[in-house]
Amino acid sequence: MDLIWEGLRKALELLLTLDPEVLRITLLSLEVSGLATLISLVIGLGVAIPVALNEFPGKRLVIALLNTGMGLPPVVVGLFVTVLLWRNGPLGFLEILYTPSAMILAQAVIASPIIAGISLSALQHLPPGLRLQILALGASRPQMVWLLLKEARLPLLAAVMAGFGGVISEVGASIMVGGNIKGQTRVLTTATVMETSKGNFEVAFALSILLLVLAFSVNAVLTHLQQRNRPR
Amino acid sequence: MRTPRFPGWTWLLAASLACAGLQAGQPAAKTVILATTTSTQDSGLLDELIPRFEKQTGYVVKTIAVGSGQAIAMGKKGEADVLLVHSPDAEKALMAEGSGVNRRLVMHNDFILLGPAGDPARVRGKAAAAALQAIAAGHAVFMSRGDNSGTHAQEKKLWAAAGLKPEGQAWYQQTGLGMGQTLAVAAEKRAYTLSDRGTYLALRKKLGLEILSEGDAALLNVYHVIEVDPARHPRVNTPGARAFADFLVSKAVQTTIKEFGIGTFGSPLFFPDAGRPE
Structure with a gap:
């Protein structure tokens, strides 16, 4: 119990004194996971929309693959991305291993299937007649897609939250492709692991609390967007 | 029917992608990848030495703190520029295999x-x-x-x-x-x-x-610094690796190593050894 109070006190202290190192770590967590989520949103919708709106052979297989992808273990993604990005690996020429870009890439791989999977079921859940109705009113195809997305806004924002939640909290991929380098790729989760291994439990606890606060703040904003003038 | 326009977030996305791209463009010649053991990081020694090296030379060090086994494997693959490790037998195997050059004694505890x-x-x-x-x-x-x-x-x-x-x-x-x-x-x-x-x-x-x-x-626990052989791995940052290895065995840094930890822990954590026979 002492540890928890000590951690809370330390977290408050780090927050109030605006410790520059902690601030940088927190902002980098937000930046990396935020960008990864945005990229995943584009990829996720890019996959979910055509799959939802078209019938084609193998559609069930694609959906099953997407749903499996929602559970991709971060360490597996981390290992895979590391091997790809090695200097002597196929994408080595990019020279982004151990940079925030590599972490964004790995996290986008983790979040994309999550967002695609939830968006797909959201779009499939819309009333089947809606599409015909919109087209009958003379909408072009892009207009129809846009209206469907608006209609499914609630579950789509839930997809974004699930994607963001998945990557802001993961540590396996970030530590492998980022390297937990001080001042460059250290984020809240990797710093927590390191402080724990150094035996600085209060600091680790304080970082965990910051992580929870950050995740809550982002979700509060998204929830606000989601619940504001809900469709009907 | 309202014509669809680009929703706000697409612009945000484009701008942020551009930022991410800029961030990635760090010139590789100025980056040194140091593969080392968890003990040098967990003891806090590197937190003291790395910023000083970066300030003196302008290199940016990427410290990957892993077990010596993994650090040496990274050296073998040319995925690191310089190694600071404490696994003498594995180090000798690495040198014999020709993946490392200039193995030098740094310190012991x-x-x-x-x-x-x-x-x-x-x-x-x-x-x-x-x-x-x-x-x-x-x-x-x-x-x-x-x-x-x-x-x-x-x-x-x-x-x-x-x-x-x-x-x-x-x-x-x-x-x-x-x-x-x-x-x-x-x-x-x-x-x-x-x-x-x-x-x-x-x-x-x-x-x-x-x-x-x-x-x-x-x-006895002995730490050596090893530069990864550029002949075998052409993408290795040789000048950076050499600069870091020279830095570790320099007089000033050896003095820092000698005094490191006395204030906090009451006794030194490492004993400098550069230049001594094995």
Whole structure:
């Protein structure tokens, strides 16, 4: 119990004194996971929309693959991305291993299937007649897609939250492709692991609390967007 | 019907992607990848040395703190520029294989055998081999790193020297974690374990473990710096690696190593060795 109070006190202290190192770590967590989520949103919708709106052979297989992808273990993604990005690996020429870009890439791989999977079921859940109705009113195809997305806004924002939640909290991929380098790729989760291994439990606890606060703040904003003038 | 326009977030996305792209464009020649052991990071030594090196030379160091086994594997693949490691046999194999150049002595400390204050296997004061034999005879729980780190390599060597094969025994457990976490597990389980002195001193106040065996010549823990051979791995940053290795063995840094930890822990964590014979 002492540890928890000590951690809370330390977290408050780090927050109030605006410790520059902690601030940088927190902002980098937000930046990396935020960008990864945005990229995943584009990829996720890019996959979910055509799959939802078209019938084609193998559609069930694609959906099953997407749903499996929602559970991709971060360490597996981390290992895979590391091997790809090695200097002597196929994408080595990019020279982004151990940079925030590599972490964004790995996290986008983790979040994309999550967002695609939830968006797909959201779009499939819309009333089947809606599409015909919109087209009958003379909408072009892009207009129809846009209206469907608006209609499914609630579950789509839930997809974004699930994607963001998945990557802001993961540590396996970030530590492998980022390297937990001080001042460059250290984020809240990797710093927590390191402080724990150094035996600085209060600091680790304080970082965990910051992580929870950050995740809550982002979700509060998204929830606000989601619940504001809900469709009907 | 309203015509669709680009929703706000697409612009945001485009702008942020551009930012991410800019961030990635760090010139590689100015980056040095240092693969090293968890003990140099967990003890805080690198936090003191790296910023100084960066300021002096303008290089940006990417420190990847892993077990010595992984650090040496990264060197073999040319995925690191310079190694600071403490696993002499594996280092010699790396040099023999031709992946490293210029292996130089940097510093040493020593390994210590730790255990609970109660010392159920009665190893206190025994030499390393005798202590391990007592642990095995008493079936006392021993917590091994089990991660191919320098400490793990040293531990395996000690068991072999004591004529024992502990793998597979119920009392011999492996964490697969770094030194700091392994010490925490050992403390929690009241187990024996082998640690480098630096990490133990840095964590001592949080552990209930005591030093039970120390000072044996077999317990010496030696750190070398090795530059990865550019002839075999052309993408290696040779000037950066050389600059970092030279920095570590320089007089000023050797003095820092000598004094590091005295203020915080009451005794030095490492002893500088540059230029001495092996």
